[in-house]
Amino acid sequence: MTLLFAAVVASLFGSGTFLVLKTDLLRVVVGMVLISHAANLTLMASGLTRGEAPIYPLPDDAVSDPLVQAMTLTALVIGFGVTALLLGLAYRVYTTHFAVDFDRLAEEEARREAELEREEVSV
Amino acid sequence: MSRLSQIGALTAALGFGATLAIWAAGGGGIDLPWAPALGLRLHFELDGLGVLYSLLATGIGFAVFVYSGGYLPRHLAHQGRPRRDESSFYWFLLLFMVSMVGLVTAQDLILLFVFWDLTAIASYFLIGYDRQDVEARIAALMALVVTGVSAVLLLIGSLMLYVEYGTFSIPEVVERAEPSKLVTVAAGLMALAGLAKSAQVPFQFWLPRAMAAPTPVSAYLHAAAMVAAGVFLLGRIYPLLVTSEALLDGLVVVGFGSMLVGGILALTRDRLKQLLAYSTISQYGYVVVMYGLGGAAGVVGASFYVVAHALAKSALFLTAGAVTEATGEERLSRLGGLARPLRALAVGSGLAAAGLAALPLTIGFFKDELFFDSAEERSGLVAGLAVLGAALTFAYIGRFWIGVFLGPLRSPTHGAPLLLVGPVVGLGGVVLVGGLYPEPFVRLANAAAEASLGFATSVEASYHLDARVENLMAVFVYALGAAALATERAWRAAALGASSLGERLGPERLYVASIRGLNGLSDRIHGIEVRDLRTRIAAILVPGGLLVLLGLIATPHTTAYVVGGIAREDLGLVLVLLTTAVAALATTFPRQHLTLLLVAAGVGFSLAVVYAFLGGPDVALVAALVETTFTLLFIGVFALMPRASLRRLASLRTPGTRRWRDPLVGVAAALGAFLVVWGALSRPSIGDSVADEHVRLTPDAHAKDVVTAILTDFRGLDTLGEITVVAIAFFGIATLLRRGRLW
């Protein structure tokens, strides 16, 4: 079972990494979501016990580890907030530079920086 | 007067009244546990020192709020800014007042440090209030850097004391402190922080630059409150300073240095506010000297001096602002003869100036009397320097008042509004009352000194019409000062020469040089860094991955990996896991964004089913809901971008090298993750997990769902942090999507 979990985590992580390397900013965000899914699955799979849901009245056989569930829940919600922020950033990048692929963005950034450096630095 | 200034004035008045009431009832405080494991407590106590500075902060705050009600609309109108910019001014002023009161009542070193920095932050925004003025921005940054960096010294001193005595609480540290090298160094560092805040030599250069702030800010922060915080700290840690003679002597030297530097420079300044700024440096030099001289007379005198100076100096700053408003001039050389048109202002500021110059019938007379008293107890040299300093004060303040109000009328004026004149007259009146009836002020100073010294003092101040030394020194001061005023032309050149020498060699150049150096260093590092975002990330992640690989290679691999059996009832779980893996791999293929999104959503939903199979219904529910919201969010953002760009993005062909590099990196990352996660999952933790405790204790938390109990009760602080993250993300995204301004 551990082998299977590890394999699934690996596939999630690998696909996420592949997408993060793309030039398209939106694909990068999807890749980050996949990587955080990989982390959450690792969390859930690392529970010390696996069984029924941990709700009273408790069943007779094993009960799933509630601590990893709570932590995964927290991680999911934080991931939600962060992804929403990333998408907002992607939108702002678009409205500022009118491009969401990295090659065009790199050109635009270099151009802006050259402009800024021409201004005086005052202390 | 605008609504906000009324609210501010009311708050200040309430604070003043509350402080008096609590003090009359014998003092009081709050003591709450904050982080008991670290020994941090929310300990606020209104002792003598706290009462004095609180009354100062709230009382002068009241005058400043009233003044701002009249000053700020005119100020904004001059600069062409809208009226609603007023609100941020009043909020920061209120924040400052509250943090000042918190600072002086805090009895815990870390609490003190937090409020210390809060005052610095409020001051930054207030000095830089005229955002469009470059001078104001530079001055605000300078003030923040100088007071902020020296605040670190305060923190270091506190930590040294914590390491030695195991507590952050000020009363306990004071009780346990003994003369030792550690206490001397810690107290010295903290004293340095205080000296920087009070703009003493060699940290004095930020105060004159801070005069770029609007006048009410200068009157409040840089005459009465923020610079007073520095000497307040000296009073608070006085029991620690007393353990070392060297520290006290150092304070005397620094104080006299500031007195002389400030005094000489104040004699040559033309701009009104600059003159007053150097005067503040000089006057706080007096206070530092008195703390250095020590003893009952010194400490009581120091506290009394702060009160007297704050009253007089803030009135003078407000006068400068009112005069500039009335005539449009801020230079002494272009002002004069305003006593006739601005009669009330002349009277009010005259009283304040007399107070600063220590003329009889003003509270200032007693401030200098206490100063001379402690000075002549020490030695003749100290007394002589004291007389010299006081004479300088007399000379420059005389120059100020006479230059503005007497003599020929140089710039016409149409009168000054009541809201600007009223506070000046009020403060001048208090100066006069203090001269006729100094008992309450002396009692206040004695109470403050009691907090510093640890024993009750009963220094008195009253008029003695005999030839005691203090009176002789005072008369000598008047004579010397008047002579200096009369012979101004003679020494003017020498003083100007001294001041320009100071500018060339002074500490300000060091500050400017270090800022320039830091900027240059940052530029050089930025030049080395790669320009592209992706290569920048790769520069961090690739070495990180290599380190993980090294860790893997170093692990013995015979017992590290466990395959683990698959039970028959786990078949559903296995199928869903395989679905997830396939969906994950499938996300790498689609070109269209919508298809990509649907496949990614498929990954998310199948993971939700996995969580359900793993016995976590709460997690499964949240995962499914979050995935739905993600999908909606992505679709929304896709809809924001024009179809043409999305189509262009979709049809981008990856160039040759990246075509094989990207999948290779993906496979390598997957392999690495596989090995690490397999290794981690194969070795469960040794010993019992706290999860068993959670399961057992849930009925005690009146709950049946263990996960909910963990989230809201056992690990509730984690949840608090998490919802703060969501809130911040909300504000962030709302600002980002509205192209800048949130409100």
Add this chain to the structure above:
Amino acid sequence: MTQIVARLLLAPSLVIASAVLIKGYSSVGDGFSAGVIAALGVLAQYLAFGYREADRLLPVRLAPVGAVAGLLLALVVTFSSVLRGEPLLTHSPPPGSEVVHLGTLELITAVAFDVGVFLLVFGATVGILRAVAMARVEDET
């Protein structure tokens, strides 16, 4: 058709969200899930009716207020125990004592904390998606 269904689903989704919130203590459910369920019910209105109509709904107008109120409620619950002299986030009533029941709802501070979380997640989610919708409208105008 979509509009009818969407409008019909609004009230039940809010009811289900409150149910999930209340029974979160004795069964599956949580402040977060409740918040997101309620937000999704509101968002269905945006999808069906468009920005202008949906903006006039009461839950939408109160969303940012709700977010701040939720955060404040959670902070108040956390710090109320400091004022009683105990460490942060010590819930009352303490273990072993009687709890006032309102049906299955127990009136304990932990439930208040959960309600704060609910309000915040609801307000934040609705606010975020509304910001996206408004950005779209600003682009078009």
